[in-house]
Each structure stands twice: as structure tokens, then as C-alpha cells.
Amino acid sequence: MQLKYKIAALSLLPMLLAVAVVCALVLVQNQRLGEQQARLIESSILTSKQAELKHYVEMALSLVSPLYDNEQDEAASKQQVLAVLARMSFGSDGYFFVYDRQGRNLMHPRQGELVGQDLWNLTDPKGLPVIQALLNSATSGNGFQRYAWQKPSTGQVTDKLAYVVMLDRWGWMLGTGLYLDDVDQAMRQVRKEAAAGIRATMLAIAAVALVAVLLVFTGGLALNVREQRLADRKLQLLTQRIVSLQDEERSRVSRELHDGISQLLVSIKFQFELAGHQLAAGGDQGLQTLHQGTERLAAAIGEVRRISHDLHPSLLDTLGLPSAIGQLVAEFEPRSGLQVHYRNGLGDTVLDDGVAVALFRVLQEALTNVERHARAQGVEIDLDGQGHWVRLQVRDDGCGFNPRHLDNVKSGIGLRNIRERVEHFGGRFALTSTPDGTLLEVTLPCQGLGPPAPAGA
Structure with a gap:
């Protein structure tokens, strides 16, 4: 049913x-x-x-x-x-x-x-x-x-x-x-009238019950149709947003490949061709040109690693979430110019893959919002856990915003993504914003905090 x-x-x-x-x-x-x-x-x-x-x-x-x-x-x-x-x-x-x-x-x-x-x-x-x-x-x-x-x-x-x-x-x-036959007749008449009154009362109650059932059925049907349409609308919007995010991610990867990797590879190709001509002509600059091409090849390899890290940081699979967040903070701080204070309360504890990836993506979204919209000077990141829960807090000293924009279809996509990701895992999402700053708190359930990863893992 x-x-x-x-x-x-x-x-x-x-x-x-x-x-x-x-x-x-x-x-x-x-x-x-x-x-x-x-x-x-x-x-x-x-x-x-x-x-x-x-x-x-x-x-x-x-x-x-x-x-x-x-x-x-x-x-x-x-x-x-x-x-x-x-x-x-x-x-x-x-x-x-x-x-x-x-x-x-x-x-x-x-x-x-x-x-x-x-x-x-x-x-x-x-x-x-x-x-x-x-x-x-x-x-x-x-x-x-x-x-x-x-x-x-x-x-x-x-x-x-x-x-x-x-x-x-x-x-x-x-x-x-x-x-006493007249008494018996009077008694039969009284009982007959009482039975007729009972039947009339039962019919009235049945009519009221029928009307109530029809009203409940009609109201439930109308509510069901309304909720079905609303669910279809939300599903349509969610599908459109997923498709849009996929297109945006593909466009970003495409731009990075075209503007970064592709240009580096073309430049390396020209360097190797030039070094070949120079070496064939017996010139002294062939080895230097070859050395420059090798350096650019190393830069291309680093660019590939950066793109791969953005798609899925390898440290999540090797050293766990705390180390991956540390690397993310180390890359975010010089790029954004913000002062980031990161407190790791988990040590080297390794979390479930799904929870670790979810928290990492939440932090990525949060830092992106801070960089683009907060006009902040500093960011504090707290990661800790207890029992079967792990908590991530991100606090900035920016200008703040109205949390109601979270439900706006045309804005707050990053925050909505965070909330939907947290709800998917059955966690808790809390957002507090004032003109003095914003606090984002995410708590996710896990199977239990596991032991630290062994050295060299």
C-alpha cells in the first residue's frame, strides 16, 4: 500500500x-x-x-x-x-x-x-x-x-x-x-415511536459521517494533488539544477583543460620541437630549450593533479578528512588572501568515505561563499567529533546576510546544496548570520570514530 x-x-x-x-x-x-x-x-x-x-x-x-x-x-x-x-x-x-x-x-x-x-x-x-x-x-x-x-x-x-x-x-x-390490551397497544406504539426515533438518529449520524468522510476524502484528494504538483515542481527544479551543475562543472573542467593543460601541452610540444631543431643544427641552446620543456611538463603534471584534487582529493582516501581539510586551507589562504584558523579536534581519525566526502564538499562550498560574498578578513574552521557524531563549524567575520535567502530559487544555490547534502545523510544543519559575521554548523552521523590511520598509509 x-x-x-x-x-x-x-x-x-x-x-x-x-x-x-x-x-x-x-x-x-x-x-x-x-x-x-x-x-x-x-x-x-x-x-x-x-x-x-x-x-x-x-x-x-x-x-x-x-x-x-x-x-x-x-x-x-x-x-x-x-x-x-x-x-x-x-x-x-x-x-x-x-x-x-x-x-x-x-x-x-x-x-x-x-x-x-x-x-x-x-x-x-x-x-x-x-x-x-x-x-x-x-x-x-x-x-x-x-x-x-x-x-x-x-x-x-x-x-x-x-x-x-x-x-x-x-x-x-x-x-x-x-x-389491558389497550395498555399493550400503547406500549407497542411507544416502543415503535422509540424505534423510529432511533432509526432517524442513526440515519442522521450516518449522513453526518458520510458528509465528513466525503469532506476528508475531498480534502485529502485536493491536498494530495497539490502536494503531488509541488513535489513534481520541486523534482523538476532539482533536475534542472542538477543538469545545470553538471553543465557548469563540465564547462569548468573544459576551461581548465583548454586554458591550462592544453596550452601547456602545446607550449611543451613547441619547446621539444625547437630543442630538436637546435640539437640537429648542432646549436648550444638545444639542451637549455629541452630543460625548459621538461619544466613546463612538470607544471602540466601539477595542473593535472590540481584538477584531479578538485574533483576528488586523494588525501581523503589516504590520510583522511583532517589532512584533506588542511591541504584545502593551505591552498585557499594564499588564493583568497584571508587569514584562516583551522582547529582539528579529530586528530588523524579516519571517517566513513561518504561522511568524509560530504564534509569536505560542505567546507568547499562554505569557503567559496565566504570568498565571493562575505567580504571577510578571517575564517575559523573547527572539526571535532564525539561518539557517533562529527561536527564541522565554519565562522567568518564578514558582513552577514539574510538566512531567508536560503529558500530563494534564484540565489543561495551553494547553501541549498549544503543543506540537501546534510539532509541526505540524516544530519543537522544550522546557519546563523548577523552583520558581524556568519556561523555555519553541520553535524553528521557516522558509524563511530575509527582509529587513526597508520603511518605511511
Whole structure:
């Protein structure tokens, strides 16, 4: 996978993970709130139904109380109470029922087939012994009991809430109930609305996440295109600069060969030809002319060595960086007229070839800039190292400059070359310039400072 795709993945995955966590939290919280709302509504409805049931039972008791209190003809009073309760109803499914303590049904206006039957062991679909639970609620409970019973209007078994009381003197249980299918419907509606709210919230979060992903993708794509164009531009400029530097170096070598070596060789050729003619003619000046040609040949050899040294100083391969810098300083001082103070803190330590060449080229660039632009009187060069680092400092007392010119395309090529060379080796580059002078500091990593080179190497 390419780096840009890895970066895109690293930017999108945490956001998608955060969105997923938020969705999970919202889902759990909404479900919890929906269930709490449903329970609250159910409790409110049941409370109102309980109050309604107590009102119905109290009304029935107020009607039958005169008969219940009549102790003269108890059998007739019982029949009259049952008749009164059988005629009382409310709504399509509201009625009263009466049982004795043994669970035998005494009156049921909607299901006459139950009258006279022993229903003590009757259970609802959930396994609840209904009559026993009603009697327990009437005698020792608060009178309310929830169970499942057949609804007369539909014939379906439905949850029912009943309220029962005991007529202790007769041993009867009197009660009535309300079916709770409307409560179940209300609960289903509440849960349905809660689910719809959760879906709407999830869709909203998904839409926001999608928009965020699209924005991140679009921004990343635009940034990638911009960075790609900028990288291509920098690569193009770097290629052009490399080609220009190569052409400049070739032109310099060509000029030195043409103006130096070529002219010396032509002069030597003429000297040897003249010496040959003079010797053939028996003249006394032939040996002197031959001697002059030999001296010029030695000068040509020295010029070849100088050009070779500029391209790659041989002392780097033989005596190491400190000696090569010493030779460079010895050549630079008389040529530039500047006073150079060179401090070698490495001794004769031999560095890695790549690090040694890089530091030597950095010093060449630095001294060239000082000679051309600094208008300095003196230069200080410090070379030292410790552990796995080697440091080169070049300080001049010139007029200084603005370090921001380092990023100028049309200027500061030498300084940019130094920085790029240092960055290539993973080193540190620091440049400080004031009107009193400039300090260039370069630190490069190495495999460790090696032992000094043996004598004669």
C-alpha cells in the first residue's frame, strides 16, 4: 500500500471508529430511554386503571351494603346481591364476579358456564393459579391482581387487572377487572415511536459521517494533488539544477583543460620541437630549450593533479578528512588572501568515505561563499567529533546576510546544496548570520570514530 493511501486510511479509520462508538452509545441510550418512557406510561395507565377499579368496587359495595347488613334472611339477601351484581356492568367488557373461599364460582354474567364450577386449580397461559392468586390478594394483599383471561368481546385471552375484596361474613370474594390490551397497544406504539426515533438518529449520524468522510476524502484528494504538483515542481527544479551543475562543472573542467593543460601541452610540444631543431643544427641552446620543456611538463603534471584534487582529493582516501581539510586551507589562504584558523579536534581519525566526502564538499562550498560574498578578513574552521557524531563549524567575520535567502530559487544555490547534502545523510544543519559575521554548523552521523590511520598509509 502506498504511503498516501496509508495516511488516508489512518485519517478515516479513527473517525469511522468514533462514529461507530457514538452510534452504539446513542442506540443503547435511546433504547434505555424508550424503555423507561414505556414503563412510565404503563405505570401511569395502570395507576389510573387501579383507581377506576377501586371506584367500581366501592360503588358496588355501596349498592349491596344494605342487603349485606341484613342478617334476618341471609339466603334471600345473598340471592339479591348476586342479582344486583350480575346486572351491573361498564363498557363492553366490564362486569363483576363472585367466588367463595373454596374457589367455586358463584356469579359470572359473561361466562355463565363457569357458575357453580370449582376453579381452584384454574391457571392462565403463564401458569398462574388465577383464583388462588385473587383470593390471596383479597385476604392479605392490596386487592389488585394481574393475570390472563378470556375477553368476552373478542374471545381472545388478554392480560387483565382485577381488584377484589372479601365479604368476610359470607366468605365471598367480590371483584371486577379491566382488560389491558389497550395498555399493550400503547406500549407497542411507544416502543415503535422509540424505534423510529432511533432509526432517524442513526440515519442522521450516518449522513453526518458520510458528509465528513466525503469532506476528508475531498480534502485529502485536493491536498494530495497539490502536494503531488509541488513535489513534481520541486523534482523538476532539482533536475534542472542538477543538469545545470553538471553543465557548469563540465564547462569548468573544459576551461581548465583548454586554458591550462592544453596550452601547456602545446607550449611543451613547441619547446621539444625547437630543442630538436637546435640539437640537429648542432646549436648550444638545444639542451637549455629541452630543460625548459621538461619544466613546463612538470607544471602540466601539477595542473593535472590540481584538477584531479578538485574533483576528488586523494588525501581523503589516504590520510583522511583532517589532512584533506588542511591541504584545502593551505591552498585557499594564499588564493583568497584571508587569514584562516583551522582547529582539528579529530586528530588523524579516519571517517566513513561518504561522511568524509560530504564534509569536505560542505567546507568547499562554505569557503567559496565566504570568498565571493562575505567580504571577510578571517575564517575559523573547527572539526571535532564525539561518539557517533562529527561536527564541522565554519565562522567568518564578514558582513552577514539574510538566512531567508536560503529558500530563494534564484540565489543561495551553494547553501541549498549544503543543506540537501546534510539532509541526505540524516544530519543537522544550522546557519546563523548577523552583520558581524556568519556561523555555519553541520553535524553528521557516522558509524563511530575509527582509529587513526597508520603511518605511511
